[in-house]
Amino acid sequence: MTVQSLNRVEIDLPALRHNYRNIRKKVGMTTRVMAVVKSEAYGHGLLEAAKALHQEGADTFGVAEIEEGVSLREAGIPGEIIVLLGPPLGGYEDIVHYDLSPVVYNKEDLAELSACAEKRGKKVGVHLKVDVGMGRFGIMPEDVEALVQEIKRLAGIHLAGVLSHFPVADEPSAAKTIDHYRAFEKILAQIHRLYPHEKVSHIANSAGLLRYPQAHFDLVRPGISLYGCYPADDSETRSSLSLKPVMSFKTTVVQVKDVPEGYGISYGHIFVTARRTRLAVLPVGYDDGYLRRLSNRAEVIIHGNRAPIVGRVCMNACLADITDLPEIKPGDEAVLMGRQKNEEITADEVAQWMETIHYEVLCLFGGRNRRIYIN
Numbered sequence: 001m002t003v004q005s006l007n008r009v010e011i012d013l014p015a016l017r018h019n020y021r022n023i024r025k026k027v028g029m030t031t032r033v034m035a036v037v038k039s040e041a042y043g044h045g046l047l048e049a050a051k052a053l054h055q056e057g058a059d060t061f062g063v064a065e066i067e068e069g070v071s072l073r074e075a076g077i078p079g080e081i082i083v084l085l086g087p088p089l090g091g092y093e094d095i096v097h098y099d100l101s102p103v104v105y106n107k108e109d110l111a112e113l114s115a116c117a118e119k120r121g122k123k124v125g126v127h128l129k130v131d132v133g134m135g136r137f138g139i140m141p142e143d144v145e146a147l148v149q150e151i152k153r154l155a156g157i158h159l160a161g162v163l164s165h166f167p168v169a170d171e172p173s174a175a176k177t178i179d180h181y182r183a184f185e186k187i188l189a190q191i192h193r194l195y196p197h198e199k200v201s202h203i204a205n206s207a208g209l210l211r212y213p214q215a216h217f218d219l220v221r222p223g224i225s226l227y228g229c230y231p232a233d234d235s236e237t238r239s240s241l242s243l244k245p246v247m248s249f250k251t252t253v254v255q256v257k258d259v260p261e262g263y264g265i266s267y268g269h270i271f272v273t274a275r276r277t278r279l280a281v282l283p284v285g286y287d288d289g290y291l292r293r294l295s296n297r298a299e300v301i302i303h304g305n306r307a308p309i310v311g312r313v314c315m316n317a318c319l320a321d322i323t324d325l326p327e328i329k330p331g332d333e334a335v336l337m338g339r340q341k342n343e344e345i346t347a348d349e350v351a352q353w354m355e356t357i358h359y360e361v362l363c364l365f366g367g368r369n370r371r372i373y374i375n
Contacts, residue, residue: 006252006283009369010338011044015228015244017056022242023222024057027209031216032200036223037072038064038084042359043366044227044246047075048373053226054079062221066091066100073098082127082161085137092116096124101160105129105139107150114156125160126151128191132183132203133176134167141187148194161200161219162191169207170232177208181215188217207231210240229347229358245346248338249365253302253330255281256322265319266311271296280307280320282334287315289364290336294318297353300334304341337365 024033035058041049050061050072059079063069069081086103087095092113095102097120104110104126117124128147131138139147151159164184169177184203200218206225208215211232224231228245230238258278265271265279280302284290290298290313298309300320307320322328337345347358354361 005370006254007288007369008250009043009366009371010248010250010374011048011366011371012244012246012248012374013048013052014375015246016044016049016052016226019226019228019243019246020053020056020058020222023209023220023225026241027213027216027220032060032219033058034060034062034082034202034219034221035226036062036221038062038068038223039363040367042223042227043363045366045371045373046071048371050077051075060219062223066094066102069100070094070098073100080125086129087113096120096122101125101127103127103129103137103163104147105137107147110147110150110154110157114154117156122156124157126157127161127163127200128159130162130164130184130187132164132187133180134165136165138164141183144187144190145194148191152195159191159195159197159199161202162188163201164203166203166205166208166212166215169205169211172232172234174211177212181212184215205231207237210237224359224362227362229362233348245338247347247362247366249336249369250338251282251284251300251334251336253280253328253332253334254283255330256328257281266295266314268312271311275323277321278323278328279310280322280328280332280334282318282320283316284336285314285316285318287368289368290318291354291364293354294350298336298350299345300336301340301343301345302328302332302334304343306343306345337361 035053037046037050040046061081062084064085066083069083072081081100083100083102087109096117129138188201202219204215204220206222209220228243261273261275263273286292292313295312299306303326305325307322309318310321311319337350347361350361351358
């Protein structure tokens, strides 16, 4: 089939490489950089993003599940691939066969993983996750010694890394994050006494690597910053690193029509025209990730000018008020997120309209639409 969708997400791979280079420069060459490409690289495309980052020099990748790690290996991606969710439901054979590094936090996984590796004559490097305040994955500090001793006992695995996660590093107050950092340092010292072999330590996500250089340790884990968004909306964070947005979301005007004053627009008539109004009909809606919450809130860019979305966003359509814009016709491009001429709609702005965060915006748009890669 040659007919293409009227909606498209554009992925700017040079911008992705730019962001990786600048993160690499910021943390210095002695600190490893894990490119977090989980969840289809935040909607940007797992394989395409990983290939571009590998070409830029990335040699460590973070994925959520084993399946993603297998996909990277089958696509020829070398280096260490760390499975952040670990193997809680099995998958030991794939971990060993594809040389993946799982995050571990369950004692039950260790013995089975070790046995599988021994059977194949291999030794798997695992990353032990410790909870210092996130309250999510990871063992509690009081359980560290028992898990480390178990890893030491098993012949098929070795401790390749120790990690935790900052829950509030993006917030203005540093007090909690400093407490979490110190708790992690204390655990690292304990583990080093128990297991004095070489291993990497890592806790810094995008917010952590930008705001807390003391928390870089051996490895940092940029996610949202790789894709051109800042983890915190303050001038200090934004001035600390030059990032370029990687994703744009665009659609096409399919109809232009005039309606009279006092005319109800779309389902429920939550918008009624106050004057004779010209509308651009856009073939994008909540099936495309352009959520119903954007009704009467969002704006689009057409011919370099902003136009408000009016009326309720439908499953496959929405309407923009173009009464005050220059001549617009079917086939013209409408930018839902991204830049056109001198105007730009950012992921942060869309997130405000949706009452969510830019992470979700990228995953929604990137996961629901045809992606086009710009090299």
